[in-house]
Amino acid sequence: MDISQLGEFGLIHRIAEHLKTPAAGLVKGIGDDAAVFEGPPGWEIVITCDAQVEGVHFLPESMAPEQIGRKAAAINISDIAAMGAQPTFMLVSLGMPKTTPVSFVDGLYQGFKQECDRFGASIIGGNMAHCPERIFIDITLLGQVEKGRALYRSNAKPGDLAAVSGPLGDSAAGLSLLLAPEVRVDEKVRASVLKAHFTPNPRVDLGRALSASGLITAALDVSDGAAQDLGHICEESKLGAVLWAEKVPLSQACKEVGKAAGKNPWEFAMFGGEDYELLFTFSEENQPAVQKVLTKAGFSMTIIGRMEEGDPKVRILAADGSAWNPKSTGWTHF
Numbered sequence: 001m002d003i004s005q006l007g008e009f010g011l012i013h014r015i016a017e018h019l020k021t022p023a024a025g026l027v028k029g030i031g032d033d034a035a036v037f038e039g040p041p042g043w044e045i046v047i048t049c050d051a052q053v054e055g056v057h058f059l060p061e062s063m064a065p066e067q068i069g070r071k072a073a074a075i076n077i078s079d080i081a082a083m084g085a086q087p088t089f090m091l092v093s094l095g096m097p098k099t100t101p102v103s104f105v106d107g108l109y110q111g112f113k114q115e116c117d118r119f120g121a122s123i124i125g126g127n128m129a130h131c132p133e134r135i136f137i138d139i140t141l142l143g144q145v146e147k148g149r150a151l152y153r154s155n156a157k158p159g160d161l162a163a164v165s166g167p168l169g170d171s172a173a174g175l176s177l178l179l180a181p182e183v184r185v186d187e188k189v190r191a192s193v194l195k196a197h198f199t200p201n202p203r204v205d206l207g208r209a210l211s212a213s214g215l216i217t218a219a220l221d222v223s224d225g226a227a228q229d230l231g232h233i234c235e236e237s238k239l240g241a242v243l244w245a246e247k248v249p250l251s252q253a254c255k256e257v258g259k260a261a262g263k264n265p266w267e268f269a270m271f272g273g274e275d276y277e278l279l280f281t282f283s284e285e286n287q288p289a290v291q292k293v294l295t296k297a298g299f300s301m302t303i304i305g306r307m308e309e310g311d312p313k314v315r316i317l318a319a320d321g322s323a324w325n326p327k328s329t330g331w332t333h334f
């Protein structure tokens with residue numbers, strides 16, 4: 001059997017089996033956006049890593065080195081944000097062919113630094129290796145959160161509402177334009193979805209506000225699409241969920257790309273990913289209080305689903321309550 005037969009999440013489950021022995025001071029191990037261990041009195045330390053590989057995650061022809069650096073940093077910062085933590089220190093491991101221009105490395109680090117500066121994090125070291133075939137960027141990022149305040153995927157309760165902090169699908173819509181350059185859209189629309197794809201915006205301030213509120217039962221950042229990511233909360237919380245497809249907020253640009261590409265734009269939101277908005281759950285009675293937290297932090301909140309007892313599966317429903325079928329829903333109305 002090779003790893004493609006197991007798939008990413010099958011492989012994670014298998015690795016989790018190897019890591020079952022408890023580590024002293026570990027508060028939360030494999031399975032969430034980041035791991036958590038005990039920090040100085042009153043704090044817990046959050047740590048995550050993520051690798052970006054040339055040709056898989058980025059193409060140097062279509063992105064400036066600063067953009068590649070910013071995105072690689074932002075993806076990690078977003079995982080720390082999803083834990084409700086403040087990013088602190090970053091380590092960068094780079095693998096590169098010998099022929100890599102120095103200007104590429106300079107640009108990359110400018111990107112890392114720009115993104116870290118936005119959130120008060122510092123790059124404190126790393127490692128370099130020769131990688132003859134292609135560039136890879138492996139970032140490890142630490143953060144800190146007040147003891148007991150980390151937002152996990154595992155504490156959602158039956159009946160909890162699931163909400164997102166902003167529109168989904170723009171990044172996938174941007175990627176679809178890169179993959180199908182023949183699709184014609186307005187320049188403003190193109191620029192807007194490409195920006196979402198190339199320069200995601202980690203929701204650190206919102207994560208901190210949600211953590212401080214004490215109202216949130218589960219949270220993660222939307223990196224794999226609404227359906228898959230709500231599924232991650234289901235798995236870790238051992239619950240099912242319904243996801244109301246057409247409740248998921250879309251930008252006008254995302255709708256325009258769907259129309260031009262002959263695709264239901266909600267597919268971008270449901271199965272695309274890389275949006276890096278936060279998806280979080282809370283009890284229905286706390287909805288007004290959570291709404292206040294969002295408004296105060298300068299974000300909108302859209303309820304897109306509900307947790308329920310049952311197998312860890314997401315049922316995607318159309319407005320009339322039937323199973324959602326992207327081919328048959330009302331997307332041609334735009």
Ligand SMILES: [Mg+2]
Nearest residue numbers: 033079221223
């Ligand atoms: Mg994540």
